[in-house]
Amino acid sequence: MRLLARLGRGLLWLLLLLLAAALALVLWLKVTSTPTTSGTIRLQGLSGPVTVTRDAWGVPHIRAQASDEDAMFALGFVHAQDRAWQMDFQRRVSQGRLSEVLGKPALPQDRFLRTWGFYRAAQSALPALSERSRLMVRAYTAGVNAGFASGKAAPEFRILGYTPEPWTDVDSIAWSKLMAFDLGGNWEEEVLGSRVVGRLGERGLNEVMPPYPEDAPTVLSADELKRTGPRVQASRPAAVSLPPATLRAFQAHLDAARALGMQPVPGKGSNDWVIGGTHTASGKPILADDxxxxxxxxxxWYLADVQGPTLKAIGASIPGLPGIVIGRNERVAWGVTNVNPDVQDLYVEPDDARFTTRTEVIKVKGSADERLTVRESAHGPVISDVGAGDVGPRVALKWTALQPRDTTLDAFLGLNYAQNWADFTRALSRYVAPSQNFVYADVDGNTGYYAPGRIPTRKGWDGSLPVPGDGRHEWTGTVPFARLPHTYNPADGLVVTANNKVVPGSFPFTLANDRNWAEPYRAERITQLLTAQPTGLTVEDVKRVQLDTVSLVWRDLKPLLLATRPDGDPSRQMLQRLKTWDGNERADRAEPAIFEAWLSELQGMAGDELGEGTRINSLAVRNMLRADGELCRNEAATGENCADLLTASLKRAADTLGARLGSDVSGWTYGKVHTVASNHRAFGGVKALAWLFNHSAPTNGGTNTVNVARPEPGTLRQTHGPSYRQIVDLSDMNRSVYVGSLGQSGSPFGNHVTDQQKLWVAGGYIPMSTAAQDWGKASTLTLTPER
Structure with missing residues (x-):
């Protein structure tokens, strides 16, 4: 017994020692990763002093006296202080160098990234930038390196055991190429279209990928288009059959993109709108974006207020990129959503096609280097090689974002300086990719909209499917900037964009085929709410619109779903609850969980025809149920129709929710399963570290609500959504508000890790103000030139 007692005491002491060691490690990581935010630091590369005042939420308010370049230097410095790991990770993604620090598990991502050549495209873009942009990039790069050398290191560097390399000017624009991939293009739709035609024939395209409804809203009306005319009718190219090996290669790219958090997501997109003064209480515009x-x-995002002698911008920046991406200055405000035009084409190259080759050496932590041969045709990189080798046709990708002389950074930096509509459009004339819906407002009361970008024109074919690369299907040019969709001071005083179709059929150019656009539900709901109160709108009214969670998808599907024959008591209870539901997807209600779990089952109805994992959107579900369409028929159960599918899918949803939440249907509250998953890109799936780096909370919203929060199939968690919200009041700029989805700190030991998430979930905002009285408790760091 004494021996056991001694062993027990020894074990207790061991546990106490381990706990003390763990606490000491945490304290050490906190001390060594927390940036200096007060006092004075002398740095090389500055021409004059700069103050960096961090407000109560950790947002830096940068004030440079000598030059705008000093202000940009300081932005690079604070980016590196608060987000060094994020910046290095994003740089490694753009370079395809994740395996160097993460080992073999990252090889599929590196193969994908090297094959597409994102970093090579960034290298080709740098020389094309204007002199002002290159100066700003150079200053920003110097600031980043000063931040890297400040003696503080992100915990991720210490955990993985490496130090970030010095930042370069190319690094300062490289992440924009990955943003272009995440937001622009339709290559995966071409792949899906090819599979659909091969399996279901031409008719299947409209069933699996329904065209945009003719009666749904477009961003611009025919009256707002300055030039209209007959559109050159383009025919769909003959379907090119892609063998299984090629499809597997494409799937490898898609899987790699998903692992990096960049994947096609139904309903993913953005909202922005601008309201003219005739509709507002102040008589001046209000501009919103999320x-x-x-x-x-x-x-x-990283919120920042950056001011020099002439640069006066505040809003959302992206660590690794110089300047404010979305925001305002002293006179002009802007917001963006994705246009998603057709700017990518897949070319099946003929046997006699000529290729250039390069060898990419991928260094792998703990293993031998891997050598990857990448081929390029005249159209672009051959993306069918990964996982397929020389088996099957060689399919190349042509994409505007991979072409040389991308001057998009000129556009964004130009917006930071814009003083009026002329400056605004002059800046956007330099925009290449990814094409965005820009809304505009200024303090003089003007509003506007422009959809800039390099958008190819095609003659005689519509770009919806892979085509032979034999010269018959080449781009004929791009839509001239002056002919791109735009409007200035529209008569109705309202522009609403939600990734919906941009222009009606009277527009003379084809921006995309009618299956490219997002479903119209968000645009319809925003317009419905804003026009319900034709005058007197305030910032508070606009907040309510941004946070709206009423589902118009439920409105469309309600009569079809409620006619379902239940199979079992849980199904009956689910239907009973849905009968009186108003469609508001709140986290404290059971009905949203029932509806979204059921809808997720229905969106998989094409899986037996096109492979497990194939998802269709809500519009396709509605069309199939209304028409008792063929996709309802399960090939493994002959004779099934949509009525049978509804019964079976409801039963599956009941079983899934019951297994997770118990047998009491009233206890199936949405927030128990629908939680935001803000996970770490490297450690999010590592059990020993996930608790430290991941952050979760119950959230409202669902598929295609304005406050979009599409549940992930299977888990019902939220992985995408409004990553940033802003509302700009042009009557008093400092009454504007904004908020991010998490917090300013990149380190889990920082002081501002999740303070914005709490507001973001609850529908709160922080002041988007350049006035010190609005900043709350603040700390000031002075950066001075090293003499």
Whole structure:
């Protein structure tokens, strides 16, 4: 017994020692990763002093006296202080160098990234930038490196055991190429279209990928288009059959993109709108924006207020990129959503096609280097080689974002300086990719809209399917900037964009085929809410619109779903609850969980025809149920129709929710399963570290609600959504508000890790103000030139 007692005491002491060691490690990581936010630091590369005042939420308010370049230097410095790991990770993604620090599990991602050549495209873009942009990039790069050398290191560097390399000017624009991939293009739709035609024939295209409804809203009306005319009718190219090996290669790219958090997501997109003064209480415009992207830890955006002698911009920046991406200055405000035009084409190259080759050496932590041969045709990189080798046709990708002389950074930096509509459009004339819906407002009361970008024109074919690369299907040019969709001071005083179709059929150019656009539900709901109160709108009214969670998808599907024959008591209870539901997807209600779990089952109805994992959107579900369509028929159960599918899918949803939440249907509250998953890109799936780096909370919203929060199939968690919200009041700029999805700190030991997430979930905002009295408790760091 004494021996056992001694062993027990020894074990207790061992546990106490381990706990003390763990606490000491945490304290050490906190001390060594927390940035200096007060006092004075002397740095090389500055021409004059700069103050960086971090407000109560950790947002830096940068004030440079000598030059705008000093202000940009300081932005690079604070980016590196708060988000060094995020910046290095994003740089490694753009370079395809994840395996160097993460080992073999990252090889599929590196193969995908090297094959597409994102970093090579960034290298080709740098020389094309204007002199002002290159100066700003150079200053930003110097600031980043000063931040890297400040003596503090992100915990991820210490955990993985490496130090980030010095930042370069190319690094400062490289992440924009991955943003272009995440937001622009339709290559995966071409692949799906090819599979659909091969399996279901031409008719299957409209069933699996329904065209945009003719009666749904477009961003611009025919009256707002300055030039209209007959569109050149384009025919669909003959379907090119892609063998299984090629499809497997494409799937490898898609899987790699998903592992990086960049994948096609139904309903993913953004909202922005601008309201003219005739509709507002102040008589001046109000501009709102909320881009919908992957919700990560740390969050993508970094809020900042950057001022020099002439630069006066505040809003959302992206660590690794110089300047404010979405926001305002002293006179002009802007917001963006994705246009998603057709700017990518897949070419099946003929046997006699000529290729250039390069060898990519991928260094792998703990293993031998891997050598990857990448081929390129005249159209672009051959993306069918990964996983397929020389088996099957060689399919090349042509994409505007991979072409040389991309001057998009000129456009964004130009917006930071714009003083009026002329400056705004002059800046956007330099925009290449990814094409965005820009809304505009200024303090003089003007509003506008422009959809810039390099959008190819085609003659005689519509770009919807892979085509032979034999010269018969080449781009004939791009839509001239002056002919791109735009409007200035529209008569109705309202522009609403939600990734919906941009222009009606009277527009003379084809921006995309009618299956490219997002479903119209968000645009319809935003317009419905804004026009319900034709005058007197305030910032508070606009907040309510941004946070709206009423589902118009439920409105469309309600009569079809409620006619379902239940199979079992849980199904009956589910239907009973749905009968009186108003469609508001709140986290404290059971009905949203029932509806979204059921809808998720229905969206998989094409899986038996096109392979497990194939998802159709809500519009396709509605069309199939209304028409008792063929996709309802399960090939493994002959004779099934849509009525049978509804019964079976409801039963599956009941079984899934019951297994997770118990037998009491009233206890199936949405927030128990629908939680935001802001996960770390590297450690999010590592059990020993996930608790430290991942952040979760119950959230409202669902598929295609304005406050979009599409549940992930299977888990019902939210992985994408409004990554940033802003509302700009042009009557008093400092009454504007904004908020991010998580917090400013990149380190889990920082002081501002999740303070914005709490507001973001609850529908709160922080002041988007350049006035010190609005900043709350603040700390000031002075950066001075090293003499």
């Amino acid at each position: 881009p919908h992207l992957a919700l990560t830890s740390p969050m993508l």
